[in-house]
Amino acid sequence: MIKISNVRKEFQEIEAIENVSIHVNKGSIYGLLGSNGAGKTTLLKMIAGIYEQSEGSILIDGRVVYENPSLKQEIIIIQDTPFFIPQYTLKQMGKVYRSFYPNWSEERFKQLAADFNLDVTKKIHKFSKGIQRQAAFILALSAQPSVLILDEPMDGLDPVMRKKVKSLIFEDVADREMSVLISSHNLKEVEDICDHVGILHKGKMILERDLDDLKSDTHKIQLAFKGEIPQQLISSLDIVHQEKRGSIFICIVKGLEEELLTKIQTYHPVILDILPLTLEEIFLYEMEDAGYAVQNILD
Numbered sequence: 052m053i054k055i056s057n058v059r060k061e062f063q064e065i066e067a068i069e070n071v072s073i074h075v076n077k078g079s080i081y082g083l084l085g086s087n088g089a090g091k092t093t094l095l096k097m098i099a100g101i102y103e104q105s106e107g108s109i110l111i112d113g114r115v116v117y118e119n120p121s122l123k124q125e126i127i128i129i130q131d132t133p134f135f136i137p138q139y140t141l142k143q144m145g146k147v148y149r150s151f152y153p154n155w156s157e158e159r160f161k162q163l164a165a166d167f168n169l170d171v172t173k174k175i176h177k178f179s180k181g182i183q184r185q186a187a188f189i190l191a192l193s194a195q196p197s198v199l200i201l202d203e204p205m206d207g208l209d210p211v212m213r214k215k216v217k218s219l220i221f222e223d224v225a226d227r228e229m230s231v232l233i234s235s236h237n238l239k240e241v242e243d244i245c246d247h248v249g250i251l252h253k254g255k256m257i258l259e260r261d262l263d264d265l266k267s268d269t270h271k272i273q274l275a276f277k278g279e280i281p282q283q284l285i286s287s288l289d290i291v292h293q294e295k296r297g298s299i300f301i302c303i304v305k306g307l308e309e310e311l312l313t314k315i316q317t318y319h320p321v322i323l324d325i326l327p328l329t330l331e332e333i334f335l336y337e338m339e340d341a342g343y344a345v346q347n348i349l350d
C-alpha cells in the first residue's frame with residue numbers, strides 16, 4: 052500500500068504541494084486530476100523517489116521510498132517525455148531494464164514487442180513520439196513493477212493503442228495486484244480506468260473519492276407530477292443540483308437508490324426515471340458546492 056501523509060513540497064518560494072494525504076491500495080488504480088501547474092508531476096515524482104518531500108511521509112508497504120534503491124527496483128514512472136539512453140535500441144534498453152529490475156520478464160518483453168509490432172533492433176530515437184511512448188510501456192510492463200506511475204500516459208497514443216495499453220494495465224492490476232497512479236487532465240479517461248480519483252488544485256487536494264462509492268451514492272433523477280412538485284419531498288432529499296425543464300424536474304441527489312425510489316414513489320410521480328450520471332457531472336456539482344469552477348480546474 053502507498054501511504055502519503057501530510058506531504059508538502061516547496062521549490063524556493065513556490066509551494067508546489069501543500070499538506071496532501073492519500074492512500075493507494077494494492078491492485079488499485081488512482082487517478083490524479085488537475086490543471087497545468089496543479090502539482091501532479093511533483094507529487095508523482097515524490098512517490099517515485101525522484102524528489103524528496105519538504106515535510107510529511109511517503110511509504111510504500113511501510114518503507115520510505117526516497118534514497119531506497121531496493122524499493123526503487125519495484126517502482127516505474129513513465130514521464131511525459133520518456134527517458135531512453137541515446138542511440139539505444141529497444142533490445143538494448145531491455146537489457147538495461149533486465150539488469151535493474153529483478154522482476155523483469157524476457158518472455159513478456161518479446162511478447163509485447165511482437166504484439167505492438169515494434170522492431171527491437173531499431174534505435175528508439177528514430178521512432179515517432181507515440182511509438183516511443185509504446186516502447187516505454189513495453190519496457191515498464193516487462194519489468195513487472197509493483198507500483199506503476201504514469202504522468203499523462205495516453206498523450207500521443209492513438210485510440211487503438213490507448214485501448215491496448217489500458218487493457219494491459221488492467222491485466223497486471225488483476226494478476227499481480229500492481230498499484231497504479233495516473234495523472235491526467237481528462238476526467239473521462241480517468242473515469243474509464245481508475246477506481247479512485249483525487250483532484251489537485253494549486254497544490255491542495257480539493258476532492259478525493261472512490262468511484263464505485265461515488266456512483267452508488269449519487270443519482271440523476273427525472274421526475275414529473277400531475278400538479279406541482281411536492282415541496283415536502285424536495286426538502287426531504289439531499290439534492291446537489293436541480294433544474295426544471297417544463298413540467299419535468301431533474302435533480303442530482305445523494306443517497307441509496309432503493310431508498311430514494313421508495314420515498315419518491317409515495318408521492319405518486321407520473322414520471323420517475325434514473326438517468327445515467329457521468330463522473331464529470333458529479334464533480335461539476337460537488338466542486339460547485341465547494342466553491343470551485345470545474346472548468347478552470349480541469350481544462
Ligand SMILES: Nc1ncnc2c1ncn2[C@@H]1O[C@H](COP(=O)(O)OP(=O)(O)OP(=O)(O)O)[C@@H](O)[C@H]1O
Pocket residue numbers: 062063065066067085086087088089090091092093094
Ligand atoms: N523543479 C522545479 N523547480 C521549481 N519549481 C518547480 C519545479 N517543478 C515544478 N515546479 C513548480 O511547481 C508547481 C507544480 O508543478 P507540476 O509540474 O507539479 O504541475 P502539474 O500539475 O504536473 O502541471 P502540468 O499539468 O502542466 O504538467 C508549478 O508552479 C511549477 O512551476
